[in-house]
Amino acid sequence: MLERILYVSRAAPGTELSDIFRIVSEARARNAAADISGALVFVDGWFVQVLEGPAPAICATYAHILADPRHVDISFRARERALCRLFGDGLVLRTGPKLSPEVLREFDYSFGFPVETFPADVLLEFMVWACGSGRGAGAAPQSIAV
Ligand SMILES: Cc1cc2nc3c(=O)[nH]c(=O)nc-3n(C[C@H](O)[C@H](O)[C@H](O)COP(=O)(O)O)c2cc1C
Numbered sequence: 394m395l396e397r398i399l400y401v402s403r404a405a406p407g408t409e410l411s412d413i414f415r416i417v418s419e420a421r422a423r424n425a426a427a428d429i430s431g432a433l434v435f436v437d438g439w440f441v442q443v444l445e446g447p448a449p450a451i452c453a454t455y456a457h458i459l460a461d462p463r464h465v466d467i468s469f470r471a472r473e474r475a476l477c478r479l480f481g482d483g484l485v486l487r488t489g490p491k492l493s494p495e496v497l498r499e500f501d502y503s504f505g506f507p508v509e510t511f512p513a514d515v516l517l518e519f520m521v522w523a524c525g526s527g528r529g530a531g532a533a534p535q536s537i538a539v
Contacts, residue, residue, distance in 0.1 A: 394447070394448060394474065395445055395446065395447065395474070395475040395476070395477070395478070396445070396446070396447070396448040396451050396472065396473070396474060396475055397443060397444070397445045397451075397471070397472070397473050397474075397475040397479075397517075398443070398444050398451055398455055398469070398471065398472045399441070399442070399443050399469075399470045399471040399472075399513055399516060399517055399520070400441075400442055400455075400458075400467055400468060400469045400470055401439060401440065401441050401467075401468045401470060401505070401506045401511075401516070402439070402440045402442075402464040402465065402466055402467040402468065403438060403439050403440070403464060403465050403466040403505065404435070404438050404439070404440060404463065404464055405462060405463050405464055405465055408438070408463060408464075410488070410489070412463065413435050413486075413488065414486075416463065417433060417484060417486045420433075420484055421483060421484045423454070424444075424446075424454070424483075424484055425482075425483070427446060427447075427450040427453070427454060428446050428447055428450060429444055429445065429446035429450055429451065429454055429484075430444075430445050430446065430478050430480055430481060430482050430483060430484065431443045431444040431445050431446075431480055431484055431485070432479075432480040432484065432485040432486075432487070432520050432523075432524035433484060433485070433486050433487075434486075434487045434488065434492065434520065434523055434524065435486070435487075435488040436488065436492055436497070436502075437504055437505075439504070439505050439506060440464060441506055441516065441519075441520060442458075443479070443480065443517065443520050443524075445475050445478050445479065445480070468508065470508065470512075470513045470516055471513035471516075471517065479517075479520075479521055479525060480520075480521075480524055480525065485524040487523050487524050492523060493522075493523065496519070496522045496523050497523075499522070500515070500518075500519045500522070506519075
């Protein structure tokens with residue numbers, strides 16, 4: 394059975410883009426070994442991460458992530474059964490120019506993804522639009538071609 398978790402956190406002070414790339418490259422290797430996939434967005438010093446995989450692997454990985462001093466203010470947003478993987482097999486990273494301003498605008502992005510304006514379902518939808526690999530990924534929702 395697949396599970397999905399979703400959380401938001403703030404990068405520890407002094408975290409540089411090079412640190413993010415290191416985190417992601419290590420995470421990709423560990424996740425592949427644990428059959429975990431997902432997506433990570435980094436914007437204005439905040440992370441949003443979705444992880445999908447077998448429940449025991451997700452729990453173990455999240456325990457490591459929780460204890461990681463490279464981020465703080467970790468806000469757990471959702472844990473749910475997943476019918477399928479939404480982000481392919483790897484760990485998609487979206488930050489800087491790879492993060493579509495159109496999608497941020499469409500979702501009324503505000504600093505830190507506060508739960509009031511980004512409840513779990515909206516946040517997951519945001520992640521799919523920002524990181525998904527399907528048709529229309531990276532574009533604003535209204536521009537889907539049908
Ligand atoms: C924002 C963020 C996202 C991370 N994502 C993952 C991940 O998807 N998979 C993973 O194995 N480690 C991830 N890590 C790294 C873990 O926190 C941790 O360093 C790693 O699992 C190794 O565990 P250890 O530090 O207890 O040895 C992430 C760290 C941060 C700060």
